[in-house]
Ligand SMILES: CCCCC/C=C\C/C=C\C/C=C\C=C\C(=O)SCCNC(=O)CCNC(=O)[C@H](O)C(C)(C)COP(=O)(O)OP(=O)(O)OC[C@H]1O[C@@H](n2cnc3c(N)ncnc32)[C@H](O)[C@@H]1OP(=O)(O)O
């Protein structure tokens with residue numbers, strides 16, 4: 157056993173709680189852990205899912221491998237193992253997916269969309285085809301020229317009454333669809349968001365099913381120009397695409413018509429609120445943070461903490477032995493708060509998922525009264541979590557020093573996976589502003605008209621009592637701050653407007669304060685949800701203590717990072733801030749011996765991380781060396797390029813050196 161493996165073994169011997177029990181809490185119960193492990197095992201054991209490490213493959217190989225595996229998973233493997241949508245097993249299947257995959261938009265975005273936009277007959281037609289991969293469909297909303305401002309989308313669907321068809325056109329280069337995943341190479345259909353035009357009248361954005369490739373040859377259909385947009389910062393296996401449509405004709409029935417319809421005579425019938433058109437985005441904003449951001453940060457923490465426990469560099473005591481870098485207070489200050497972020501966002505996110513499910517049940521009965529609340533909550537939650545996790549993964553990566561920069565660490569891949577969560581499914585600033593709009597409106601309402609989650613905005617500010625670092629008091633500081641920030645931002649909008657600025661100008665001039673207020677609102681939501689979870693969870697005293705400490709750390713770390721705000725608003729004094737700072741440092745020291753145990757509790761398999769630094773056995777140096785040997789550049793002892801281009805000068809060098817030698 158290597159020295160490094162021994163070090164991790166010792167770390168595990170010192171853990172003061174049951175790792176298995178924390179895993180159960182993380183998964184949502186013992187039974188859920190069993191189900192997740194069963195699914196992970198099915199994936200892990202399957203030889204068809206084996207492929208070379210991604211850092212040894214070209215982009216084309218990565219796309220090919222990911223597509224091969226995903227077709228197998230979705231077409232054979234899930235059915236064979238009884239993993240059906242809606243089952244508990246299916247909930248855990250993202251956890252077991254290979255580290256790169258395609259068909260994500262088809263499965264994760266298009267299928268939910270067809271269910272929310274399609275009539276019963278349309279769902280009956282398209283759902284089985286897509287579930288069986290008989291068609292592959294992308295979600296084509298964003299265009300080259302517009303992504304955020306949906307009213308600016310330019311693609312048109314004009315009704316031709318004579319032929320009973322819609323004619324789809326991208327009038328300009330800027331109107332072509334750009335970015336949709338699975339669209340460049342795999343998709344033969346696209347759910348195209350286009351402006352509906354009937355009899356010269358524009359009705360705004362609507363969803364249309366458009367066939368883009370021939371079903372037998374897979375060649376683009378007439379009028380369709382489609383392809384891959386090229387290499388990106390990450391997601392290299394995915395064929396994000398462009399789609400330029402010129403006079404592409406589709407039958408009238410291909411307007412997804414659950415919410416609105418065009419009759420054969422051209423009559424436009426609206427059946428539900430326009431806002432339900434945005435429902436697919438709410439759905440993804442609620443559901444994607446867990447698999448695309450929180451789990452990614454959990455993996456980065458696992459890698460960085462295991463590595464920091466075995467990486468020895470420098471001395472804490474003069475003349476003593478070299479210490480693990482995790483023993484430095486500053487390393488703990490970088491990494492342990494990231495663990496707290498993982499826990500806080502995961503448990504707050506579960507609350508939002510439940511709220512969304514309740515909303516969907518009400519919506520099925522025709523009640524959409526909670527739409528504004530769930531939109532505001534999901535938009536700011538997605539924005540905040542993606543930001544916190546992206547920053548967290550980068551902190552973990554840098555905390556691994558030079559090796560964190562190597563693809564072999566697995567960290568650059570995680571960073572490139574989490575970074576775009578700040579952009580897709582709604583650019584974060586744009587989403588914060590959406591929530592700000594809701595908050596400013598709510599701040600003007602009477603308490604009786606507000607949902608519980610937002611009541612604090614209009615209630616009197618309460619004073620903290622007793623221990624200033626108790627979870628109750630921390631929750632109160634966050635609430636007070638959010639309420640005061642929203643009041644300040646609303647006041648600024650009013651002041652600007654009273655000065656004579658038009659409302660949209662007043663809004664823009666106040667947007668820095670508005671986004672700040674929204675961030676304050678969502679952090680109070682996350683903290684409150686985590687603190688409530690910690691209070692209520694049934695578990696042993698030792699596991700509860702870990703969760704309480706993580707919750708307290710989440711709050712203190714946040715407060716210490718923006719203490720100026722709490723001081724400015726009069727919520728905390730300088731004395732309180734000093735206490736908070738010392739309390740955070742004390743918590744880091746307390747959590748340090750359990751850090752490896754806490755990341756072990758995430759229960760990630762080595763293959764799900766592909767990291768030489770983060771493997772369970774801690775054998776980092778052998779793994780790094782083995783991975784370097786696999787580099788395609790090391791295939792031959794002499795690389796053609798160096799031989800070809802350097803040879804003349806090397807020969808000169810040889811002659812000079814040999815001449816010098818003969819003169820000696
Ligand atoms: C388990 C599943 C996980 C699987 C993971 C799967 C995939 C994830 C992985 C990879 C990534 C892949 C996918 C990526 C996909 C995409 O990116 S798809 C494209 C997403 N695009 C966007 O999100 C665009 C963002 N822009 C907007 O949402 C709107 O344009 C915006 C709302 C910002 C502005 O639109 P505008 O037309 O100007 O509207 P208004 O601002 O005037 O607002 C009108 C009123 O409507 C309310 N509203 C807006 N959005 C919603 C909504 N989503 N739901 C409900 N209501 C909404 C808004 O508040 C206004 O109301 P009031 O008038 O104030 O009352």
Ligand SMILES: Cc1cc2nc3c(=O)[nH]c(=O)nc-3n(C[C@H](O)[C@H](O)[C@H](O)COP(=O)(O)OP(=O)(O)OC[C@H]3O[C@@H](n4cnc5c(N)ncnc54)[C@H](O)[C@@H]3O)c2cc1C
Nearest residue numbers: 295296297298302303304335336337576580581582583585
């Ligand atoms: C990996 C990836 C996958 C994607 N997959 C899909 C997909 O499957 N389907 C799909 O349709 N799309 C997809 N997209 C597109 C994505 O949804 C858009 O890129 C996103 O919505 C942002 O829009 P944008 O690119 O137009 O940014 P822009 O809106 O142009 O943003 C540029 C800057 O302008 C700022 N800005 C914009 N509006 C405002 C405002 N009102 N106030 C203040 N600042 C503002 C933004 O904050 C940002 O800083 C994907 C994108 C990525 C990166």
